[in-house]
Amino acid sequence: MNSELISLGESLADFDNFGLSVLVKVLAILAVFFVVPLVVGYMEHKAMAHQQSRLGPMEAGPHGTLQLVADGIKFAQKEDIIPTAADKWVFAMAPGVALVPGILVFAVIPFGPGLWAIDLELGLFYALAIGSFSTLGVLMGGWASANKFSLIGGIRAAAQLIAYELPLILAAAAVVVQAGTMNLAGIVGAQATFMIEGTSINVWYVFPQALGFAIFFIAAMAELARPPFDMPIADSELVFGYMTEYSGIKFAMFLLTEYGGMVSMSALISVLYLGGWQIAPGVALPGCAGAGLFDCGALGVVMGLGVMLGKIMFLSFLMVWARVTYPRLREDQLQKMSWLVLIPLSLVNLAIVAVGKVVL
């Protein structure tokens, strides 16, 4: 293991008993991964519906709150179809290859003071690297389905990953330059102490790096293949892209990957640009000592978790809002937008931040 991939901050789940500690962390991550995306999914159902003058799910549970649980049961009951011509092993593994990196990203995300499984020195690097793995599962699924629509969908996903990984990482690099660390909790801490030059007004990185925030947000949506960047699925052109041949629980795993990705990307954006679990710039969490970010009591931990989840929901809502509002881009428009617009802009953003960091 790389010597720099070491844990820094103390997690709340770090007990003397190593086995128990790991068990608690794994269960906590799984709980977050299987609950929060469902809440986001329900929010998406409802937000989309109301933006389209509909009501959305209303029958399963009060106001349809249990709709996604019902959907999960439905997927579990469905027949698991594997096409005769499919490469069976690759076909069967693809949803897992897509899903597992989505879970692993949650290991480093700080959901509040001490609410992380492991606080890596290279946390941001780890999150972006592991997150990109999901596309491998998509490519595998597209190839193994032995279906032209699936294959085109998979190839599009690969092309999209290559195009948008660059602006995503360049925008994140600017944050790393400004914060001076790749540790996610450290970035949150750096934002809590970041002042506008010459004043004592605390601001988050979204203010000096509004351009970077916009680039990261757009690139994140493209990475997740969310509309208006859902060319790998493009149901009007490719049936359902790489998911065409999938059914039942495997299809559900791809869907869960997408919604889990929305949660982890939203969490990363709020950590990088929106001050993490900080309520507002310069406002300490109640019950916390010092700068009001670490060393908190039970109330502070719960508050921090709530603030973080609120920010995740808000950012997910922005993604849904964009999805409802904008039509899908054409494949060439997608590529042009990345290579001719976002990458140059992110380079400019990185240069400005670097110069500012050195000069000021």
Next chain:
Amino acid sequence: MTAPGAGLLKGLGVTLKHMLKPAATQQYPHVRPDLAPRTRGVIALMTENCTVCMLCARECPDWCIYIDSHKETVPAAKEGGRARTRNMLDRFAIDFSLCMYCGICVEVCPFDALHWSPEFEYAEYRIGNLLHEMPRLREWADTVPPPPALDEGADLPKEVADALDKATAAIEAADQAKAAAEVEAAKPAATPAAAAAAAAAADGGAPRAKRAADIDIEVAVEIDQETYDQLIAEGKSERMARSKAKAAFVRKKKAEMLAAEGGGEAAPADAAALADPAAPAEAEAAAPAAPAAEAAAVEPARPRLADVELEGEVQIDQATYDRLIAEGTSERVARSKAKAAWVKAEKQKMIDEGGAE
């Protein structure tokens, strides 16, 4: 010239605005839809109005209307009239899995038997169950809203106008009769009894109406069983036998009436025409029937006829034949009787000639 990206923000504004407005969704099973009163939900059948004219089934572009019927004979409504055949509806079904709700059947129905009903909840789990039969179609007819009110100043429907006219005329007649009676009563009455009679008449046209009803009852058609049996025995159709038996009954009745009035020979035709204006020809033909029959009964009593022998082909006495046919006698009987009459007449002629010689 708008700033670049303004359209993107405008789009976000549109979706946000719609999100904050109430949804257009109607939660149907929980909330009843607010439909127009004449919503075209389903086609209802007013079974009583259907005459099985088949226009709807023929016009239906989907051929989704199924009609079965049989014919029934209905006795003539009036004395001496002809019995009518009528179509009786056995089955009327609409297959709503084929129906495209064009409403042509409703438009084309000349008897207002088909209507649009606002009912729409008749979904079925099996497509075959969408074939709805008469009872269901009739139930829907009860849900049809009443026809829209007439425009102000519009003519009344013909049936209503006729009934109103009749009622008004009756009231006026009654008023006039009353007024006349009062005038009579006001004059110095010859006797108290006459005044009392006038007052009784003034009390209303009721006695008159009652008398009219009596006449109706008298005129009510009955069948002359003898004639009927005879005709049936001759192999005539039931319908024809019935109508002829009725005619025979009418003739007998008239003969009785005439006898009661004094047996005038000239009057019967008119009286018969009065009693049954629908069949004056029959009545006229019937009037001389009685004297002719009498004559026929008397003549064979003369012994001389049998003595006379007739040569050559026997002919038919056309007058007798026509009369008998008009009386409703079968053609065979009429022909033989007419022949007998001709033979009789010829013989009489020969006797008369012989007598003259």
